Amino acid sequence: MMNNTFICKDLKAELQEYLSSLPHDKLFVLTDTNTQQKCLPLLQDIPAIRNAPLITVPSGDTHKELEQLSFIWSHLSREGASRDSVLLNLGGGMITDMGGFAAAVFKRGIRTINVPTTLMASVDAAIGGKTAVNFNGLKNEIGSFHPPLAVFIDCGFLRTLDKDNILSGYAEMIKHGLISSPQTYASVLALDLNSPPDYTTLNQMVACSVAVKERIVKEDPKEKGIRKALNFGHTVGHALESLSFIKHTPLLHGHAVAAGIICELYLSHKLCAFPMPELSRTVHYIKTHYSPTLFTCNDYDTLCELMTHDKKNEGGTINFTLLAGIGDVRINQTADREKILDSLDFYRESFGI
Numbered sequence: 210m211m212n213n214t215f216i217c218k219d220l221k222a223e224l225q226e227y228l229s230s231l232p233h234d235k236l237f238v239l240t241d242t243n244t245q246q247k248c249l250p251l252l253q254d255i256p257a258i259r260n261a262p263l264i265t266v267p268s269g270d271t272h273k274e275l276e277q278l279s280f281i282w283s284h285l286s287r288e289g290a291s292r293d294s295v296l297l298n299l300g301g302g303m304i305t306d307m308g309g310f311a312a313a314v315f316k317r318g319i320r321t322i323n324v325p326t327t328l329m330a331s332v333d334a335a336i337g338g339k340t341a342v343n344f345n346g347l348k349n350e351i352g353s354f355h356p357p358l359a360v361f362i363d364c365g366f367l368r369t370l371d372k373d374n375i376l377s378g379y380a381e382m383i384k385h386g387l388i389s390s391p392q393t394y395a396s397v398l399a400l401d402l403n404s405p406p407d408y409t410t411l412n413q414m415v416a417c418s419v420a421v422k423e424r425i426v427k428e429d430p431k432e433k434g435i436r437k438a439l440n441f442g443h444t445v446g447h448a449l450e451s452l453s454f455i456k457h458t459p460l461l462h463g464h465a466v467a468a469g470i471i472c473e474l475y476l477s478h479k480l481c482a483f484p485m486p487e488l489s490r491t492v493h494y495i496k497t498h499y500s501p502t503l504f505t506c507n508d509y510d511t512l513c514e515l516m517t518h519d520k521k522n523e524g525g526t527i528n529f530t531l532l533a534g535i536g537d538v539r540i541n542q543t544a545d546r547e548k549i550l551d552s553l554d555f556y557r558e559s560f561g562i
């Protein structure tokens with residue numbers, strides 16, 4: 210079911226109304242230690258939530274793994290969850306990804322409601338139905354498509370986020386702007402993230418960003434074609450993120466994606482004639498707001514190796530989504546090693562590193 214995302218003016222009232230008209234036998238709430246403390250109290254006035262069994266896992270992406278899944282399933286079983294039960298995932302992408310997957314396979318599938326509490330989850334992870342856990346050191350290796358019944362977004366939660374986490378989510382909004390239209394992209398670049406965010410404006414922009422993703426997912430829910438547009442910036446971005454874990458200097462996902470966007474816009478310029486002035490405008494915006502992602506030419510072999518293992522690849526070639534212009538998406542593109550290395554050079558030169 211699509212278009213089930215609510216950008217809330219009054220989260221408590223809207224969620225309460227939704228839950229009271231939703232046929233179900235039991236509601237369960239999944240949080241992590243952070244969101245249990247910072248976000249759950251904001252929803253405790255809702256009787257269905259106050260009375261729901263609470264499942265809390267440790268916070269942090271390193272806990273998005275089989276052991277915690279087993280913990281969630283044990284809890285659901287012990288408390289008598291049935292196929293008519295609903296799991297409400299309250300948290301960032303780690304919770305919506307893992308809770309979504311736990312629900313997808315528990316008794317062959319129970320329904321979920323996502324209440325994202327980070328910008329990253331609001332504009333990306335919580336919507337579109339991708340669910341997963343990490344496995345064997347590989348991110349999101351085990352998962353399924355299990356769309357949530359509904360998603361309730363309230364930018365009020367974002368007040369508890371630090372600037373790095375706002376920037377991390379904003380990288381996905383930059384991506385949504387680039388793959389959608391010049392107007393949407395212009396509004397994304399108009400927001401100065403160096404000033405304290407205006408949450409009303411941010412709420413409107415989140416609504417617009419969510420609409421971009423929902424439109425694409427509706428057309429291609431299982432990523433056979435155009436949903437690959439959402440991977441823009443992520444082929445290089447994921448490699449940089451994995452490299453940062455290998456080097457024990459972990460990057461937030463969106464910071465790696467921001468760097469990946471620059472590299473893949475460079476490839477778009479070289480291979481699909483993406484206009485240089487737009488590339489320069491994007492480099493300027495990202496440089497103004499994001500710290501450089503640090504790597505050297507000694508990392509190039511590892512980065513290329515990581516890109517060849519990207520799960521989006523087919524037939525051994527690295528699969529890129531590129532752009533011929535803003536909103537003009539070209540999926541299933543390839544680039545040779547020399548061009549990929551040029552794009553990494555371009556990033557380092559742009560940031561002077």
Ligand code: GLY
Nearest residue numbers: 333337339436439
């Ligand atoms: N995060 C990319 C997607 O949902 O397809």
